[in-house]
Amino acid sequence: MKKYSGIIIDAVSRRQFKGEITVENGKIISVEEKEHDNEQYILPGLVDAHVHIESSMTVPSVFARMAVAKGTVAVVSDPHEIANVMGEEGIEFMLEDAKRSPLKVYFGVPSCVPATPFESSGAALDAEAVDRLLVKDDLCYLSEMMNFPGVILGFPDVMAKLESAKKYGKIIDGHAPGLRGADLQKYIAAGISTDHECFEYEEAVEKINLGMKILIREGSSARNFETLYKLIDEYPESVMLCTDDSHPDTLIYEGHIDKLLRRGQEEGLDIYNLIRAAVINPVEHYGLNVGMLREGDPADFIIVDDLKVFNVLKTFIDGNCVYDDGKVLFSVEKAPAKNVFNRSKISIDDVKLAVPASGSNGEQMKKIRVIVAQDGELVTGQELALPKVENGNLVSDPARDILKMVVLSRYADDPVQIGFIKNIGLKKGAIASSIAHDSHNIIAVGATDEDIVEAVNRLVENQGGIVVGTKENLIDLPLEVSGLMSTLDGKEVASSYEQLNEEARKLGTSLMSPFMTLSFMSLLVIPELKLGDKGLFDVTKFEFVELFAGE
Numbered sequence: 001m002k003k004y005s006g007i008i009i010d011a012v013s014r015r016q017f018k019g020e021i022t023v024e025n026g027k028i029i030s031v032e033e034k035e036h037d038n039e040q041y042i043l044p045g046l047v048d049a050h051v052h053i054e055s056s057m058t059v060p061s062v063f064a065r066m067a068v069a070k071g072t073v074a075v076v077s078d079p080h081e082i083a084n085v086m087g088e089e090g091i092e093f094m095l096e097d098a099k100r101s102p103l104k105v106y107f108g109v110p111s112c113v114p115a116t117p118f119e120s121s122g123a124a125l126d127a128e129a130v131d132r133l134l135v136k137d138d139l140c141y142l143s144e145m146m147n148f149p150g151v152i153l154g155f156p157d158v159m160a161k162l163e164s165a166k167k168y169g170k171i172i173d174g175h176a177p178g179l180r181g182a183d184l185q186k187y188i189a190a191g192i193s194t195d196h197e198c199f200e201y202e203e204a205v206e207k208i209n210l211g212m213k214i215l216i217r218e219g220s221s222a223r224n225f226e227t228l229y230k231l232i233d234e235y236p237e238s239v240m241l242c243t244d245d246s247h248p249d250t251l252i253y254e255g256h257i258d259k260l261l262r263r264g265q266e267e268g269l270d271i272y273n274l275i276r277a278a279v280i281n282p283v284e285h286y287g288l289n290v291g292m293l294r295e296g297d298p299a300d301f302i303i304v305d306d307l308k309v310f311n312v313l314k315t316f317i318d319g320n321c322v323y324d325d326g327k328v329l330f331s332v333e334k335a336p337a338k339n340v341f342n343r344s345k346i347s348i349d350d351v352k353l354a355v356p357a358s359g360s361n362g363e364q365m366k367k368i369r370v371i372v373a374q375d376g377e378l379v380t381g382q383e384l385a386l387p388k389v390e391n392g393n394l395v396s397d398p399a400r401d402i403l404k405m406v407v408l409s410r411y412a413d414d415p416v417q418i419g420f421i422k423n424i425g426l427k428k429g430a431i432a433s434s435i436a437h438d439s440h441n442i443i444a445v446g447a448t449d450e451d452i453v454e455a456v457n458r459l460v461e462n463q464g465g466i467v468v469g470t471k472e473n474l475i476d477l478p479l480e481v482s483g484l485m486s487t488l489d490g491k492e493v494a495s496s497y498e499q500l501n502e503e504a505r506k507l508g509t510s511l512m513s514p515f516m517t518l519s520f521m522s523l524l525v526i527p528e529l530k531l532g533d534k535g536l537f538d539v540t541k542f543e544f545v546e547l548f549a550g551e
Helices: 058-066 080-098 127-134 148-152 156-167 181-187 199-211 248-254 258-265 271-286 448-464 489-508 516-518
Strands: 002-010 013-025 027-033 041-044 046-051 073-077 105-110 137-143 171-174 213-217 238-240 301-304 313-318 320-324 368-372 381-383 386-388 393-395 402-408 417-422 431-433 443-448 464-471 475-478 531-532 535-538
Touching: 002 301, 041 148, 046 213, 046 238, 046 258, 046 271, 058 080, 058 248, 058 475, 073 271, 073 313, 080 105, 080 137, 080 238, 105 127, 127 137, 137 156, 148 156, 156 171, 199 213, 213 271, 213 320, 238 271, 238 386, 248 489, 258 271, 313 381, 368 531, 381 417, 402 448, 402 475, 402 531, 417 531, 417 535, 431 448, 431 475, 431 516, 443 448, 443 516, 448 464, 448 475, 475 489, 489 516
Parallel strands: 002 041, 046 073, 073 105, 105 137, 137 171, 213 238, 368 417
Antiparallel strands: 002 013, 013 027, 041 301, 301 313, 313 320, 368 381, 386 393, 402 417, 402 443, 431 443, 431 464, 464 475, 531 535
């Protein structure tokens, strides 16, 4: 039996008082008001309501060490990324590795593997596989249904997955950026209960009024807290907090859910509403076995020095102190490397794109469709532009910030697909990655064809990871688990990743998180224009389009 005293934050009853909690056998057996001189605060542990652990570039057991240091005791995690690479074997890897740490990880069954039929993935989870997985007790919900057109149009395979979740009484997560009106109503009527993709306040309010729970996301690239934070006080029962996709440097240097409690208070939000969003709502919505600082609850709590500064001093999970004064109190053995990577190196000819015969005269040149990246957003725009031509081939134009981008399958030696993108900002060199949502093929952007080829071929040598630099000077971060995650300690991965970011900035990019932004430029379910391993794709039309658009 152990006792802990401090200023207790009772988020359920919305009050704080000096008191003492008693813990025995992993449970809180009493919460009592009691005078003492301890000015530290005791709060329920924090919950990330939607995260892809793979985006931390570390395996679950290593991610856990970073998370508990920020006061996180539980995460609702979608193993969608590794499932696209390794299918059910990948999901099983995540489940088993997560068990090696005390962090409470609640995995879902990925609903869209692959996300669309318009790209190559390493695996597919059809309706039968999803049904088989949903039976498992350790797979707790149906993960984000990204194929919202399939829901609206009633695609049989999509609807079968939704029906399986309902049959087993499991929550269905949503993913519907910008969806409004009648189509949104159809989507919700299908049983989908959440959305973490709102990038406009009015969109979020409409979804809440129709019964959805809105997850306010603040990741490494997509950051919606500034736009949506007022919802926390206005609709306190309908909002949760999540990071979705956070890279290791963000987790270590900026924080996890804790940073949103700090920011919320800076904006004048009610502390109890913030804790409701960070703890109570996800616990209740997903039915998590996570304590909320009540008698009989699991002893999942944190001790902080000050509510506004929110410096986490200690983290407890099931009564065990897992983080204390800067030290994580558990270690994990190195996870085994597992991967699927079947790609050969490419040549300069593979990334050349000749001017069409009809455009040999400059005045008659057709314009090309250009993807317009947006810093801090997953959505893109598109515009038409005349391409730069050298020796009869279309090339990058750093002066106008219109750069060549390539996507190629990591699962077979299929042809390289070529497009052009604006707002990456490289003046020289290239960046490349095998983290390319959602099928995680190889994606690269560069100032010259030679730089692109060298960066891609370094990725092939490493069997996945991230590469940045010029053809003469490349630096890399190998990711030996499915080309998505490292087994190294989080601080080592974060340090290497920060070096990559710094090198990308030296090459000219001003993007907040260039590799995170790059990783979403092949995601064919987020508007507006993207490039997959089978070609240029207009998400609003949900069809492939030609690079050359004409006048």
